[in-house]
Amino acid sequence: MKILVVDSTSNDYLLISAIYKQIAEVKLVFSGAEAIQQFNEEVNILVIGSDLTDMDSLTLLQKIRSSEVNSNAAILLLSADPSLETKLKAYQFGADEYLVKPVTAEMISDRINVLFQRMGFSSEQENLKGIEKSLESNKLKSKKIVFHSLRGGSGVSTLAVNTAVAIVDLWQAPTIIMDTAFYNGQVAMLLNHNQKKSFADLESGIFSGTEHVDIISAIEKHNIGLSLLAAPRFPTSLDYMNEVFWDSIQATLAPRFEYIVVDTPHDFTDSTISNLIDADVIILVVNPEMSSLRAAVSALRTYKQIGVSQKKIKVILNHNVPNYTIDPARIQAALDIKIDMVIPHEVVEVTKAINIGMPVVKTKPNIPISAKIFDLAYKLSLDEHKAMENNQLSHMATLVRERQNIKS
Secondary structure, eight states, X not given: OEEEEEOSSSHHHHHHHHHHTTTSEEEEESSHHHHHHHOOTTOSEEEEOSOOXXXXXXXXXXXXXXXXXXXXXXXXXXXSOOOHHHHHHHHHHTOSEEEESSOOHHHHHHHHHHHHHHTXXXXXXXXXXXXXXXXXXXSOOOXXXXXXXXXXXXXXXXXXXXXXXXXHHXXXXXXXXXXXXXXXXXXXXHTTOOOSOOGGGGTTOOOOSSOOHHHHHTOEEOTTSOEEEOOOSSOOOOTTOSHHHHHHHHHHHTTTXXXXXXXXXXXXXXXXXXXXHHOSEEEEEEOSSHHHHHHHHHHHHHXXXXXXXXXXXXXXXXXXXXXXXXXXXXXXXXXXXXXXXXXXXOHHHHXXXXXXXXXXXXXXXXXXXXXXXXXXXXXXXXXXXXXXXXXXXXXXXXXXXXXXXXXX
8 A cells, every 4th residue: 555645844744654664555756746746656645745845735635636547536625724624625626634733643554444445445455453552652752842940030931931942943843831830921012923822721621631622723833834822911720730730731832743842940849749740741941140040950950849840841041141150061960960961152133133023043053052952952853854855855964963963
C-alpha cells in the first residue's frame, strides 16, 4: 500500500508515517505541483494538507480528480476551514473524507482505516488490526515546556513567547502558549494580540479532569501560527483552578498541540505547582546578579520539595544586563546544576520588539539573541522533529542545524 501526503509542513506526514510505516509506504511532498507529478496508479490514499505553497487544497483536489490518473485512489482532505461551505465543496470536488485541523492521531487513523476498508483491504489482508497498537506506541507526543523564575523582571515571559514562536517557525507544529501569570499576564501584549477570551471564561465551568469543550472555545489563534490561552485582563478568582482543572487543561490540549509552552508567575501558587509537576521540561531563568541567584537557589530547593526531578530542569542564564555582576561559573557552582544555555544581552532590539508587540525572533531572526533562542527551541523539540531528514526541514531548522553542525 502507498500513502502520499502533500503539505507545506511535515507534521501530518510524521503522524501518518508513525502509524502506518509497518504496513504502507508513506511519502511526503511539499507542493501541489509535486503531488500531481507523484500521483500515480501505485498511490492508494492521497492526504492533502491545508497549507500548500503553490495552490490551495481545493484547487489541487480538482486537478487530481479531473485528471485521468488513478481514479480509484481515495483522498483525505485536512482543512483549517471548519465552514460547511468548504466541506461541501470538498466532497463536491471529489474528497472521500474531510477533517478539520488540528487533528489527533486517532482522528487520522480512524479516517484512513475506513478508506482502506472501503477499498477492499481487509484487516487480515493488510494487518490493519495492528494499527491500534502502532497508534499507541508511535503517535507523536505533546511536550509541555514551563518557563519559571521567582524573580520579577528576569525575562520569563519574553523568553517563553519567543521560544514558542521559534518552535512554530522551526517545525510549523501545532503549538500553544498558556499565560498563567494571572495578575500580570503579558503574553497577549508581547504578541500585540487583542484578546477576546482568556482563562476567566472558564471560571463557571465544571471540570472532571477530562477534555472539556469550554477550554477549546477559550483558545485563540494568532496570525503568526501560534495558539494562545491568555491570562485575564483583570484579576479574577483562582479558586476553580484546582488540580482537577489543570488535569482537564492537559487532557484538552495534549491531543491537539505538539508543544504546550507555559509562562508562569514568580511564585509557587497551586496553579504554578500543578504546571511544574506536569511539565516535561522546566526552564529556570536566571540573571547574572545576586538577587536572581538567590531566587534560583530557592526555586531549586522548592522543586525538590514538591517532587520535581532535576533531570527535567534546564537552567537558562538570561544576560539581561550589560555586564555580568556574577561570573557564570560562580552561578553554576552556587546552583550546583549546569547552565544549559546563555542568552546574550540585547536591550535595543528586544525593547523595540516588546513595544511593537512582535517577538524579536520575528523582527530580527538573525541577530545573536534570536539565534540563541532558535537553538533553545531546537534543543527543546520533540525527537520526532529533530530526526527529520534535511530535505524535510524548514529554512530556520536548516539554519540551526548548520550553525550547530548537526547531521540528519
